[in-house]
Amino acid sequence: MSLFKLGLIINPIAGIGGSVALKGSDGEGIADKAKLLGAQAKANDRAKLALEILLPYQENIEIYTANALMGEDIARTLGFKVKVVYQAPSLDTTSQDTEDTVTALLAEDIDLLLFAGGDGTARNVCHMVGDTFPVLGVPAGCKIHSGVYAVTPKAAGRVVEMMVTNQLVTLTEADVMDIDESLFRQGIVKAKRFGEMKVPCELRYIQAVKSGGKESDELVLQDIAADVINQMDEQLFIIGSGSTTAYLMAELALENTLLGVDLVQQQRLLANDVTEPQLWQYLQDNSATNVKLVITLIGGQGHIFGRGNQQLSPRVIKAIGKENIIIIATKTKLSALQSRPLIADTGDSDVDNLLAGFMTVTTGYHDQVLYPVASPQ
Incomplete structure (x- = not known):
């Protein structure tokens, strides 16, 4: 079995505002406000559920990622081989850190980009890759309207498992959607399509x-x-x-x-x-x-x-x-x-x-x- 080069990005604050009724994490000051209200980030926990599916194949996987909570910490904790390709300048990561990590990962000739976050994170990834490279989302945000996410974190792990074990995995194009959180906080749901990305899914015959x-x-x-x-x-x-x-x-x-x-x-x-x-x-x-x-x-x-x-x-x-x-x-x-x-x-x-x-x-x-x-x- 050949070495599988898995790109990993975790948005550490994805969904942090959900448990304290802030309807997400997008917007200036929202993450800080959520923390003051006692909210705890869960994105790394969600990513862990996906990565645990891959533990039997550790010897055949190398994870390329960003430092600290953007992927390095959880990957090393689980015992994977890790290469850090981007250093976020602060623990308070931003959307720019996500986009810069995508750029660094693509330069490493990875096989798949796995990211944990919500629709905002999907938009950041889409902004950098469009429909040119296979990606897969681990749902970790409050808003999951985009079709680029697996139904659960474990489901994301199963799809990656299929790739690692050389099973046929179909590529499909899925929409990247997001809603205006400021309107959402006013009870108005207004979704918009921002693009599409290529996503691996289980084998389907047309x-x-x-x-x-x-x-x-x-x-x-x-x-x-x-x-x-x-x-x-x-x-x-x-x-x-x-x-x-x-x-x-x-x-x-x-x-x-x-x-x-x-x-x-x-x-x-x-x-x-x-x-x-x-x-x-x-x-x-x-x-x-x-x-x-x-x-x-x-x-x-x-x-x-x-x-x-x-x-x-x-x-x-x-x-x-x-x-x-x-x-x-x-x-x-x-x-x-x-x-x-x-x-x-x-x-x-x-x-x-x-x-x-x-x-x-x-x-x-x-x-x-x-x-x-x-x-x-």
């Missing part, structure tokens, strides 16, 4: 592609192809080898090299069966941000690199960047791996390690799962 409880391969492949085609615009798309990518090319009505690499731009064929030097030259002519690589699983062991696609060399992969790699596969194909990770065997240990961790796999139209990628042992 109803439109089910057949007797199982995936219909033809329909699923159509959905996967439609999702990728929907993304094709000015960017250069490098299409890797394999039957799943071949189906994509068939949907585009383009000639395909089953065991080779093809180039597509604006849904038109640029080149068939390119060599590594040719591919490298195309990359020199296109900025890295303007290139996408579409690959699937090659071979029965779950290889995404190093089996049948050597044209995708370490320097090519590094130039493209992990964030520009689109992995496509049916859930049936992933399930056949029986929780074994995908393998990146590029021949360059630095690139293999760069790819290691959880990556998004497109499994249908607007349907994705998070799946672990490991370097060869």
